[in-house]
Amino acid sequence: MDIPQELRKLGLKATLPRLRILQLFQESKAKHLNADDVYRLLHDEGIDMGLATVYRVLMQFADAGILIRRHFESVASVFELNEGGHHDHLICTGCGRMEEFLDAAIELRQEAVARERNFVLHEHSLSLYGLCGDCADSVQPGSGRRLRRS
Amino acid sequence: MDIPQELRKLGLKATLPRLRILQLFQESKAKHLNADDVYRLLHDEGIDMGLATVYRVLMQFADAGILIRRHFESVASVFELNEGGHHDHLICTGCGRMEEFLDAAIELRQEAVARERNFVLHEHSLSLYGLCGDCADSVQPGSGRRLRRS
DNA sequence: ATAGGTGCAAAAGGTTTGCAATCAA
DNA sequence: TTGATTGCAAACCTTTTGCACCTAT
Numbered sequence: 001m002d003i004p005q006e007l008r009k010l011g012l013k014a015t016l017p018r019l020r021i022l023q024l025f026q027e028s029k030a031k032h033l034n035a036d037d038v039y040r041l042l043h044d045e046g047i048d049m050g051l052a053t054v055y056r057v058l059m060q061f062a063d064a065g066i067l068i069r070r071h072f073e074s075v076a077s078v079f080e081l082n083e084g085g086h087h088d089h090l091i092c093t094g095c096g097r098m099e100e101f102l103d104a105a106i107e108l109r110q111e112a113v114a115r116e117r118n119f120v121l122h123e124h125s126l127s128l129y130g131l132c133g134d135c136a137d138s139v140q141p142g143s144g145r146r147l148r149r150s
Numbered sequence: 151m152d153i154p155q156e157l158r159k160l161g162l163k164a165t166l167p168r169l170r171i172l173q174l175f176q177e178s179k180a181k182h183l184n185a186d187d188v189y190r191l192l193h194d195e196g197i198d199m200g201l202a203t204v205y206r207v208l209m210q211f212a213d214a215g216i217l218i219r220r221h222f223e224s225v226a227s228v229f230e231l232n233e234g235g236h237h238d239h240l241i242c243t244g245c246g247r248m249e250e251f252l253d254a255a256i257e258l259r260q261e262a263v264a265r266e267r268n269f270v271l272h273e274h275s276l277s278l279y280g281l282c283g284d285c286a287d288s289v290q291p292g293s294g295r296r297l298r299r300s
Numbered sequence: 301a302t303a304g305g306t307g308c309a310a311a312a313g314g315t316t317t318g319c320a321a322t323c324a325a
Numbered sequence: 326t327t328g329a330t331t332g333c334a335a336a337c338c339t340t341t342t343g344c345a346c347c348t349a350t
Contacts, residue, residue, distance in 0.1 A: 071221060071222075071223060072221075073221060073275075090263065090264060090267060090269055092269065093272065099267055099269075101263050101267070103259050103262075103263050105255060105256075105259045106255075106256050106259045106260070106263075109253050109255045109256045109259075110256070110276075110278055112253075113240065113251050113253050113256075113278065114240060114278055114280055117240060117249055117251070117282075118282065118283040119240055119242065119249075119278070119280045119281065119282055119283070119286075120280045120281045120286045121278055121279070121280040122243065122279055122280045122281070123279050123280075124276065124277060124278045124279060125223075125275070125276070125277050125279075126260075126274065126275070126276045126277075127274060127275050127276075128260055128263065128264055128269070128271055128274045129271070129272055129273050129274060129275075130264055130269045130270045130271040130272045130273075131269065131270045131272070132267075132268065132269055133268040133269070136269075136270045
């Protein structure tokens, strides 16, 4: 089905800001964008939309399940397209690279932990931080010294 | 050893704000406090210290390893005493109650996931969100309805 | 036509910083 | 004494909100 119609089904009018933001997430190389990224990228395309609108649309999309809002260590929250499958993140603190993963054993143990403590689990957030192969290699070899965090 | 001396060993002068904040974390019932909590609790004790100082001290303590800074879903970051053992959190979205847990299997799998992707792991953050027994019980029984998040 | 959406500017949290005054060592 | 630390106020950054104008349906 076409996008405008899908938006309407969610009770959202198919306005230009909404269509452009959705398109950005669908086409952008970076899967994770914060409000300012979106604002800036659209401006670079010559689309002049207010930051407040970006925030409003991102929230509406997150509420509607089109986007997922994530809270990593950074101050600003980032959004990514909700493509259905749940996943967690592995983040390189050197270059910012982000990989997704899903580990069945971890998912099962999370359920078990919650059950043992009599909790009904609704969601979870798991982020692993470290250095990717490339960044680990750029550490001064031989010395114990470590590159400062970038 | 006494606290003032330990602070000095870390290169921090044993000032009143520092001593009071440390004492607060050691004696407070709530293990997780944000900057504003600390500021408010100390003011309630009649200690009149600036919010900026609270922030500075919390950061210094976190850098020194005395405190751990956590980023949960809420906007403000919270701090807890670093008592050595790593642990993750199980948080009730109904009443805010927080339980700590450590699951060996999860820890191992995290290492494995990182290894498979050629990452050197430095840290991770795992938070489980759900309803604790008490809050789950307060859901309208019989109906499928769920209590709104408080 | 009109309910919903937008831009702008202002406000609202949370956090950081510059600076002169103060304090621990 | 002297460099570290503090309080205050102002600045910053991210996010939210009020309001008059605009637009998709």
